[in-house]
Structure formats: structure tokens, C-alpha cells
Amino acid sequence: MSLERPDTVDDGAVERTPDELEALLGDLVVDRDDHLNAPGFVIRPDTVQETLSILKEQAGYDHLSVVSAQEYENRYESIYHLKKFDDPTQEVSVVVPADKDDPVSESAEPVFRTADWHEREAYDLIGIEYDDHPDLRRILLPETWQGHPLSMDYDLDRPQIATLPEHANPLEDHHKDAESDTMFLNIGPHHPATHGVLHLKTTLDGEQVVDVEPDIGYLHRSEEQMAQSGTYRHQIMPYPDRWDYISAGLLNEWAYARAAEDLADIEVPEYAQVIRTMGAEMCRIAAHMLALATFALDINGDFTATFMYAINDRERVQNLLEDLTGQRLMFNYFRLGGVVWDLPEPREEFFSKTRDFLDQLPESVEEYHNLITSNEVFQMRTIDTGVLPPEVAKNYGATGPVARGSGVDYDLRRDDPYGYYDELDWDVVTEEGCDNFSRLLVRMREVEESAKIIGQCVDLLEDWPEDERNIQANVPRTLRPDDDTEIYRAVEGAKGELGIYIRADGTDKPARFKIRSPCFSNLQTLPEMANGEYIPDVVAALGSLDIVLGEVDR
């Protein structure tokens, strides 16, 4: 065997078998705990940094998707789901058990910056403490919260106290310390530019931002608890619609459907996959239209033209989606093994409406280019502001249009194909600018790519033989995946890699349901983009990240 450790960094393309990886890690591996999607290596809680650095630097696993933590009867466990930006089908899980009485584990933050927030969340909800973590405090719940709500002994009825701390008045002489001349500025949680209930704690030096710290959790609706108390077959599917609620419902439903279908080994009929692909891309157009509308609102204060035009285009897509699913926003259209019903009758009318929409779309996009991207004021505000270099983006686990705007060529629709995407002709859009403008351009060009996909799906559906229109596989009424099977599966949501980790315990409800939200990781990059810039650039950078707080907080 030729398994000597290479001195140089791998180019990432080399695929290693699980055994080769185990040999690479050597004594670090205590045990194996394979997941359905990836080999899992159990390591000791004090060797997290060492293990992850070897995997990152020598084996090319440069993307820490998510840290999912959970409590068992006899131990705590954090799982680091790693994959490669170059090839996300190469995955590996690092399983770190921690002591039941004193759950302490080493932090991965020095290796992957993105672990910072993920570990804070694990501490907040589960109660695992991370050694060597730079700033281990609660992230989603109020700081004064008692107990860790997803741990096993949590009592739902216990009283809680939330505080409303005195807001620092920026007009008083409020200095960071006696020497410096900085000012503290609160933005949010009720503010038009924060796209929901986000709170930015900003420290200013004159007009320049010294430090910005996003404070999240104002919309933490216990989504993971909700999913863990629902049955696989029907009760979980309505919730994904409400994670990323910007009409991206079908994309989110697909994330759950994909994970659960792989877990329960369900094959989806091809016809249903085409309908799913079409619906999902309509959702992507709607979501990107709103991103465009609010971005124009943030930059130009343009409530009259661009905002209204984009909302108008959204209405058109929403009408199509309503015809298809019966709902405007919360579709609940996917079922495990397919979709709930076939295309609306008369089919010709639906197809012609869809084609009408696709036909007028290039004109709309042209109009947006005239209104915003070729607008000099707009360009001055967005070009070369909010710069996010590709290496930083990767380190923070940024995905979706944010990563693609930084030239990271990563799109799960192509790299880890699902649905019908690999049969269709479309391109992954990337831009090299790394700034606010590039991220907007990526979204606008993705709208056109989505339209291409929808057009091809419509052609396929139109010619589909009538007796082969199978919309759902045969799925048992109650699903009980095998005990102790674990899976992490992701799809390309509107904002990036939307992943679900499920651990089954033999019952009809998941024992652990963890949502990897793209916005959560993307928002973490905000200080990198905003520090040192002017205060209006913070607003621009935040707008270009296109976060949705329902998904950040879950």
C-alpha cells in the first residue's frame, strides 16, 4: 500500500477510500461509526483540531458543512460533516463523543472558522462545551435562558426570563474605552434594512465600521424540535416551507425529501422528479426576485420602480406555483416518494402560462439591468464593497450565490446531482468580483438559468406518455427507518447548501433532526465583509448576502 502522508496539500480531486482515510488518520481513529452518506471516524474529544487539520490539509476536505450535536443515553456527541468544495460527493464524518457528566470537547474553530457559530449553537441547544472556543456563549436563545432545550432532561414548562438591555445611546459619549473615539450603534432588531429581525451590534470609528457583530435568535422558532416531534411520512413536510419562507418552499421541502428518501431507501419516479425540478426552479426565481427587490430597496431606496417590478414578476411565478401546488407561499407539495398531485388540468393551459412567463422573463431581466446594474450610482455603491475573497468564503462555509459571487464554483445541483438536473442543459453561474455587485449578478444570471431549466422541464412534461405519469412511489403509511442509521444530505437551496442530518432510532419520528442552514453560515461572513468599510456598505453587504432570518434562526 502506498499510504505515506504527502507533504504538500492535495488538489482535492484525489478520492480516498474510507480505509485509506483511516490509515491517514492513524491512531487518531478510535472507532468507526459509518453514516449512510459517508464514513464516520470516532475520535477522542481532545484531538478534534489535529484530526480536522489532517483531513483539511492532507486529504483536501476543505468544507465543514455543519456541526450537528446530540445527546444519547450514555454520552454527548458532536459530528463534523466534512466535504470538498471541488467534489461534494466525497464526504467524511468526524464523530466526537463527549462525557455524559462533563461534556467537553475541543473546538474546531482554529481549523474551520465556520465552526465558531455552529459550536455556539451546539452549546446553546444541547449543552456541549467546547474547549479553546474563542467566544462560547448562547447564540439563539436569550443569554439568561435556563437549560439546553434539545438535551434529554429539559423541562418545557420551566419559567424563563428574557431581558431587554438598555440600548446604548449613540449621542451620549459612549466610547468603547476611555482612549479611543469609537461609537456604538445598534441596528435592529426592528429595522427596515435588516430583512427581518436581525440585530447588528456595530462599533464605529467616525463613519467607518470597526466591528460588527450579528446578534441572532429573534426568530428561533424551535424548528428542530418541531421536526423531531413529527412523523416522517406527513408531519414534517409542512415545516421546511417555513425555514426559508421567501417562496423557496419547494427547495426546502426537497432537502427534507432527499434526506428522508435516502434514509428510508425510497426511489422517486422520474416523472415526479421532473415536476420537482420545475417547481423548485420556479421557487428559485421567486426567491431571487425578492433578493433583487430588497437589494435595490437597500441601495437606492427604490421602493417605487425596481421593487414593484420585481414583486410583479414574483406575483407571476407565484400564480404558476399556486396553479401547481394550490398555495401561494407554503406549498407543502412534495411527499416522500414523489409529489402530492399531478400538474393542473387542463395541462395545455398550465404549459402555455408557464411559457408566457418564460417568454417575458428576458425582457424583465433586461429592464432590471437597465434600472440597477447599469446605474452608475448603484455601481458606485456595490462594486468593490463588501469584498469576500474565495479562501475566506470557503473557510466560513459560505455556499450558494455568496460563494459563487466569490468565484467558488460550487453548486450541488451539478456537483452532487439529484432530481433531474443532470439530464438537463444549464450552467453554473460564477462571478469573480467577490463584491456586492458580483453576488447580485450571480442571482440575476441564475434566474435566466432557472428559466432554461423550467423550459426544458415543460417540454419533457408535455411529451410525457399519459400512462407513465407516476407521481408517487409506493411508500408505506408509516416509515420506521432502521435503528441507529444516520444520514446527512444536502440540496442547493435558494441561498446555498441546505442540508439535513437525521438520526433514526427505529421509531416513526427522527431522534435527531438537524438543519444545516446556508444563511447561518453566510451571515457569519458579514464581519469579514463589513469591517473597515463605511456604515452604508454594511447595509449593502447584508443585502447582498440575502439572508432570511427564518432560516438563520430556525
Place this chain on the structure above:
Amino acid sequence: MSSDQPFITDESQVVTETRDARMTGQGDRFNSRLREAFGSSPFILTKFDKFLNWCRGSSMFMLQFGIACCSIEMMHTYAVKHDLDRFGSGVPRASPRQADVMIVPGTIVSKFAPRMKRVYDQMPEPKFVVGMGSCTISGGPFQEGYNVIKGAEEVIPIDIHVPGCPPRPEALVYGVVKLQERIANGEAAPVTVKPYELEEFSDLERDELVDKLADQIDDDELVMRYNFADSP
């Protein structure tokens, strides 16, 4: 003159002399159908309160206040196609100090409830609240959540509830118009003491939890205490 015809527009029956006298010296541009309808009388006789309430109901400034999923439908209600402005209530104001009506569009969680109460307190009287969606009624689909307040009414008084998850823009328009009707009729929701109020930490009843947090929270800091066991 029949009683079911409040305004007479038939030229022949209007005492035109008075109207003409009133119009003298003014260009045609100042004439309007409304003026013609009022006919001979340049005056309207009504109660001052009634008139004021009619003004209030006909020109409402909404608070630009987005929380969760419902705020997307709320934006659609403000924007083209549904255009809430047609009903005289479509201009969202970013500052609570300029707003009359607050639409609560989404789930209220423990961390946000004190902030929402603060925003509500900052609005000038008279102020009205439209609760949008199931979450503001009962917590909706998230009612069982460990962090979710079981309805916005636990924190602030609500005049109109619009059910749905989320309600369609048409439903929200209906709710807002109903609110306008109520305001024009001088009806208001009874203001009651809410289960969850902002209070100073030192005013809380001493118990185990308060003792435990005593070294973390200042005495004069505003807090909201949730007794989840008593929630519906």
C-alpha cells in the same frame, strides 16, 4: 327628496343659485363630483368625534415591521397588484413614532417579545394592531416550541386577528379594512393587562429562578418573565 338618497346629483333638483354663489370666483378645476353632490349646502353636519374617527380610519400609517413568513405576504399586500394604499392605509413608516397601525406578521419568540413590546410602546396613541397569521393567534404551527410565545396577544393588545398560514394578501386587506371600519365607528379593543409585561428585574417576585439570575441581571434592567406552564 326620498330618504334613501342622501345626496342629490340631479341638476334640476339642486338649488343651483347657492352653489353658483359659492363657486363664484373659482375656476372649474376646483369643482368636483363631491362638491356637486353636496349641492346647495357648503356644510356637513356631523359629530366632531365621528368626523375625527372617519379621518383616522381613512388615513392610516402602517409600521414597517417584518418578523417572519407573513411579512412576505405583507410586502405583497403593499406592492403592486394588491396595493393596500387604495384603501388609504398603505404607506409603511419605518419609525414607530410615525405609525398608527402595527401589523404583527409572524411568530413571536422569547427573545423578540420584549422588543416588540418596546416598539409598540413607542407608537403614539391612538394605536391599533392587526395580528397577521396563526402564529399571532396561538403560536400556530410552532405552538409546542420551547421558545415560542403562544400568540402576540400575550404581549400586546390586538384589534383584528387575520387567520391563515400565511393569510393571502386579500385576507390581510380584508382585515385592515375591517379595522378601518371599526375605527370609523369608534370601536376599540379593550386594553387589558397582558400575561407577559415588561418590568424591572427588581419588581419580579423572588423565586428560585430570580435568585439564580440575580448576579447576571441588574436590578433596574427591563425583563419579561415567561411562565410557559400557564400558557394555553
